[in-house]
Each structure stands twice: as structure tokens, then as C-alpha cells.
Amino acid sequence: MAANTSELAVRDAAMAIIDLMNKHGEDGPAISAGMRGPMAKVLACPDLTSLGVKREGNHIDNSKYLYYDGQLIITLDEFPKGKTIPPHDHGVWEALCIYKGRVSHTVYTRHDDGSVEGFADLSVLEDRELGAGDISVVAQPAEIHGFTALEDGTFSVTVVGGHYAAERHYFKPDQKTCVKRRPKAAA
Numbered sequence: 001m002a003a004n005t006s007e008l009a010v011r012d013a014a015m016a017i018i019d020l021m022n023k024h025g026e027d028g029p030a031i032s033a034g035m036r037g038p039m040a041k042v043l044a045c046p047d048l049t050s051l052g053v054k055r056e057g058n059h060i061d062n063s064k065y066l067y068y069d070g071q072l073i074i075t076l077d078e079f080p081k082g083k084t085i086p087p088h089d090h091g092v093w094e095a096l097c098i099y100k101g102r103v104s105h106t107v108y109t110r111h112d113d114g115s116v117e118g119f120a121d122l123s124v125l126e127d128r129e130l131g132a133g134d135i136s137v138v139a140q141p142a143e144i145h146g147f148t149a150l151e152d153g154t155f156s157v158t159v160v161g162g163h164y165a166a167e168r169h170y171f172k173p174d175q176k177t178c179v180k181r182r183p184k185a186a187a
């Protein structure tokens with residue numbers, strides 16, 4: 001069966017991002033700058049929600065693979081309105097590319113070196129609403145974020161440059177604390 005236009009847009013974006021990863025390694029900001037054009041074409045596709053293969057989401061129930069090769073992972077994720085995903089890290093860069101709806105999204109910088117168990121000193125680097133077509137990349141040195149969907153039917157095309165760390169940190173910035181746990185336990 002011939003691929004449809006949206007599948008080709010996802011594939012073209014994946015190939016472009018693979019080129020960027022080969023060129024820039026772990027340099028999230030450089031990858032971020034280069035992925036905006038190809039991801040804009042993906043976000044313009046009208047039928048993404050009918051594509052993909054179901055996966056087990058980290059914090060949510062409706063998550064599908066649009067692309068997977070073990071090193072580059074592109075998923076379509078529905079963020080339930082009003083469900084707050086607490087500030088967390090990833091161990092790898094992640095891009096939220098908003099397809100539909102709106103998200104209140106906060107990115108944090110961590111100031112301590114993580115050597116004191118349970119302690120984390122974060123400050124807000126960016127706090128803004130993301131709407132359809134907006135892209136936010138969280139990458140070292142600021143790869144911590146938290147978010148809440150503001151509308152029903154909010155979807156993100158999420159791009160991840162490899163595997164998430166099995167155990168990740170979840171933060172309470174106002175209390176300067178963090179815990180290490182598997183994402184499912186935090187939902």
C-alpha cells in the first residue's frame with residue numbers, strides 16, 4: 001500500500017532529524033533549530049490522529065508511535081485537559097511539538113549537581129503557553145519540564161533523541177526536593 005502524505009511527512013522529518021543528530025550529536029539546541037521546518041510540515045498534516053501504533057505512555061493513556069528506530073522516537077500523545085505532569089527530567093532531549101490544543105509549559109534549569117540525595121535547586125527558565133504549531137525542546141543543560149493541557153483534545157507530536165532513562169527525577173521546585181522513580185509510578 002502506498003504511504004499517505006502524512007506518513008511521508010513523518011518519514012521526511014525523521015530522516016532530517018537523523019541527519020541533525022549525526023551532525024550535532026547531543027547538542028539539543030542545534031537539533032532544535034534544524035527540526036522546526038520538517039516538524040512544521042508534520043504538524044500541518046490533518047490526519048495524524050488516525051496514524052500510528054499504540055504504545056504505553058509514560059504519563060498518559062493515549063500515546064502512539066509515529067516513528068521508532070531505537071535512537072529516534074516520534075510519538076503522538078494526547079494530554080488530558082487539566083492533568084498536571086509534574087516537573088521531571090528525561091536523561092535525553094525531548095521536543096514537544098503541539099499538534100492541537102494548548103499547553104501551559106514550564107522549563108527549568110537545575111543549579112545543584114545532584115550529589116545530595118533528594119535535594120534539587122531549580123529555577124524557571126521558560127514559562128509559556130504552547131499552541132498548535134509551537135515547538136519547545138528540552139535538552140541539556142535545561143532538560144526538566146512540567147506541563148498541563150488547557151483544552152480537551154490537546155495532542156503533542158513528541159520527538160525524543162533516544163531512550164528515556166529508566167529511572168527519572170520528579171521535582172517539587174518550591175520545596176527544593178526531588179525523588180527518583182519510574183514514570184508510571186508518578187502518574
Ligand SMILES: [Fe+2]
Pocket residue numbers: 088090094145
Ligand atoms: Fe517530558
